[in-house]
Amino acid sequence: MDMNEIKEIFFQECEEQLAELESGLLRLNDGDRDPETVNAVFRAVHSIKGGAGAFGLDDLVSFAHVFETTLDCVRSNKLEPTQEVLKVMLKSADVLADLTNVARDGGSVDQARSAQLIRELEALAKGEAPPAAATAEAPAPRAAAAPKAAPAPKPAAVAAVAAPNDQGFVPVAFSFDDFGGEEEAVIEHPAYEVVFKPKSELYTKGNEAALLLRDLSRLGEMSIHCNMDSLPPLDQMDPEAAYFSWKVSIKTDKGEDAVRSVFEFAEWDCELDVLAVETGEGAEAIGGDLPMQPVPFDLSALDEEPHAPLGVVEEEEQIAAAQEAVAAAQTASNVVQMAGSASRAAAADKGAAAAAAAAQNNAQQASSAAAPTIRVDLDRVDRLINLVGELVINQAMLSQSVIENDSNGVSSINMGLEELQQLTREIQDSVMAIRAQPVKPVFQRMARTVREIADITGKSVRLVTEGENTEVDKTVIDKLAEPLTHMIRNAVDHGLEMPEKRLAAGKSAEGTVKLTAKHRSGRIVIELSDDGAGINREKVRQKAIDNDLIAADANLSDEEIDNLIFHAGFSTADKVSDLSGRGVGMDVVKRSIQALGGRINISSKPGQGSVFTMSLPLTLAVLDGMVVTVAGQTLVVPLTAIVETLQPDAAAIHSFGATQRLISIRNSFCPLVDVGRILNFRATQANPVEGVALLVESEGGGQRALMVDAIQGQRQVVIKSLEANYTHVPGIAAATILGDGRVALILDVDAVVSASRGQPLHLETSLAAAG
C-alpha cells in the first residue's frame, strides 16, 4: 500500500468524520445536550486533525485545532452550546469540509471566511467562558476544574455542595501532607500535574508510554512517579493489560497545550489529567488522586482511575461517563472537604446518573450507528451485478427451453428450475441492495446549502428533513445532489419571503424548507416544500408571454403556468432573479432529473408555498421499459418518457406538407415520428394506422407521437453500455439483454424527438424530412 492509498483512506474517513460532525452539531442544535454527542463531535474534529497532521496538511490542522479548542470548551461545559455558538460551529464544519476537499483535490478555500471563523471560534473559546481567570487561560477541559476556580456548578453538583453544608460541615482547606508517605517530595513549584494512565489499547496501537514520558521530559524539569498499585500478583497478570499509571510533576514554561500535545495521539487510549498547579495551594490537587486515598475528599471520585468504582471499565462511554462524574464532583466540592456519607452519596448518584446516561447513549448509538461495514471497490460490486444479471438471463433461457422440451411439465427438472428461479431473484435483490445507500449524506449537504443561502439572502431558514434513511442506488444518490442544490437555492432565494414580509403575512419570521424522501411503488419520491409565498402566476405568465413561450391570450391552467418555470426560456433572462416565483435554472433541474429517469412535478399555493415532487428510479442499473417491435427489431422505450399509448385511426392522421404527418389527439396536433424510419431500419415510412403510437414528452417539453409496429409489453430491463465496446449510436441510449439472450436497443427518446425537429441524427444521413 503506497502513500497515496493511505491518503485516500484518510480522506474517505474524513468524509465519514465530517458527516458525523455535521449530524452531531445538528443534533446539538435540536437541543440534544448529551455529553456523548459533544464527544462524538469533538472526536470527529480531533481525528481529522490527527490524520491531517500525519500528512502535513497544515491549513487543515491549524483550522481543526482552533475548532477543537472551542469544542473542548463545550465539552467541558465552559461554553454553552447555544444556537449562536452552533451557528459558528456549523459554518466551521463547512470550512473544515472545504479544507479537506482542497487538501484532496487541490483548489483554494475562501481564506477570508476561514480566517473570520477562526476569529469567531477563538472569541467563543475565550469570551463565553466563565469569568474565572484560570479557566479562560486554560482551554483544556479538566483544567477548568482546577482547585481555585468555581465554574457554575451543575444542579446535581449543587446538591452535593449543599448537602454537607446543611449538615453543618464546613469547608476545610485540604492539605496534601495528610496523605503522607507515598508521595515523592514535590518539586518546589510544579507548573503542571499530569496523571497518565494508559489503557491496554495504547499499547496495542504501538504507542509506548516510556516514549511519551520522554517527550514530556523535554518540556522542562519533571519528576515521575509510577503507580503500581493495580499490578496484580504475577499469576493473575494479563500480559496484555495495562497496569501502570504515572504521575508527573512538571515545571515548564511551554504551557498546558504543549503538555497535552505530547499525548495527542494517545488521548483516546489513556486517561489523562493535566492540572495546572499553582504555587502553594495547588499542591492540594497533587495528592488527591492517590489511589489508597481513604478520605472522602471530593477527589475521591478520582479513585476511579486506579480502582475503577464502576468495576473494570472497558467501555469508553462508561469511562467518559465516570469522568464526567468525577469532573462534576470535583467542580462542585472544589476544596471542600466532605467527611460525611452525603458527599459520597451525591457523587454516587451523579455517577449512577452518568452511567445511566451512558447506557442510554449506547442504546441510541446502537440504533443510529450503522451495523459493521466493509469498504468495497465499486468495480467489484459492478462485476457482481453484471454476473448476476447474466445468471438471471441464463436461468430464463434454461426455463424456456425446458418448457419447450418437456410436455408434461411436472418433471423434477421443472421443480428444480422453479427453485433456481426463486434463488436467482433473491440473489439479484441482495446484490442490488449492496449498492443501495441512504440518502442521508445528500440531505446533509443540503443543510449546508440552506445555511449559506440563508446567510447571503439574510433570511432565517430552518431545514427539516424526513426519511433520510431511505435507500437508493449509489449512482442515483451521486447525481441527486446537483438538482437538489439548485432547487433548495431557489426555494430559499425565491420561495421564502424576507422575515418582515413573513411577519406581515402572519407567518413566523423563520421560513421552513422541508425535504422528505420515501419509497413509493418501486421508486423513490423526494419532496421539497417551503412555506414561502408560492409562485406568482401572474408574473410567470407575463414572463412567458414576453419570451414568446405562450400566446398572450393562451388559456392555461394554474398547473400549466407553474410548469412554465421548467422551460428553458426562464433560466436565461437576467430579469429572472427579480421574479418572486422561481425560475433560475429549473430547466436544468428538470433535465437532470429526467436524465436520471425521473419526473418532477410542482404544486404551489399562493401565500402558502410550493411543493416540488420528484419521482426517481431506485437504481440506474435497471429501467422500466416498454418493449416494442420496429421493423422486425425489438426495441425498448423508457417508460418514464411515455405519456400514453394509442392506436391511431385513419381519421386522426393528417398529412402536413410533403412528408410530415400529424396525429390529432383531443383536438391538438402532434407530429408523428416513424421510429423505424428515423433509425434507418426501413427506407419508407410505415402506415401509421397499422402501428401503435407512443405519445412521448421530451426534455424540451415538446410532445411527439412515436410510431412503432407493435407493443410486446412492459418489462424491467438491465441497462448495458454500448460505448464500452462500441461507440455512441445516435438515437440509442443504451442496450439491454432480453430473456432469450439477445441484445435489444434502448431508444433515446430525446434524441429521436430532436432529430424529428430537423437536427440530423447522424452526420451522414440527414433525417430532417423524416418527421
Added chain:
Amino acid sequence: MTYLAKNLTNGGRELIAFRIGNQEFCVNVMSVREIRGWTPATPMPHAPQYVLGVINLRGAVLPIIDLSARLGMKPAEPTVRHVIIVTQVKNKVVGLLVEAVSDILTIKDEDIQPTPDMSSEFVRTFARGVLAIEGRMICLIELEAVFPQTESEAA
C-alpha cells in the same frame, strides 16, 4: 498443428490463423479472448455495413464485425459454421466474424515478411506482413485498424 509442435520450444510469438473465402489471415493470439460460434446479432442503426450488430457476451454488449466486408471483400452470409473470434484491443472487446479458425502458429519475428509493395488500400490499412508456412500464404492483420472506433477517430 505440426508446425506449432515444432516451434514451441524455440519461443517466439503465437498467432491464430483463420480463413475467409480462400484466403488465410492471422492475428496475435494475445489479443484473442475466446472463439465462439455464430449467433444472430441485433442490427445497429446507422452502422457501417461491416458492423453486423451486437450480441450478448455473458452480459456485455459485443459488436460483431464482418471481417470479410471490413477488409473490402464480399460481405459474409453468416451460417452456423461461421465463428466469432472475440478480440480485445486496449479496453474494447469486439467480435470478428470469420469462416473458420485454421491454425495456431508459433513463429519468430524474422518469419514475418514485409507486405509486398502494393498500392491497394487493403495493404496500407490492414496488412502488417505475410507469412509463408508450408506453402500457404498467411496475412498478418492489424487489429486496431479493424476496429470501427479507431477508424472513426482517424476519419
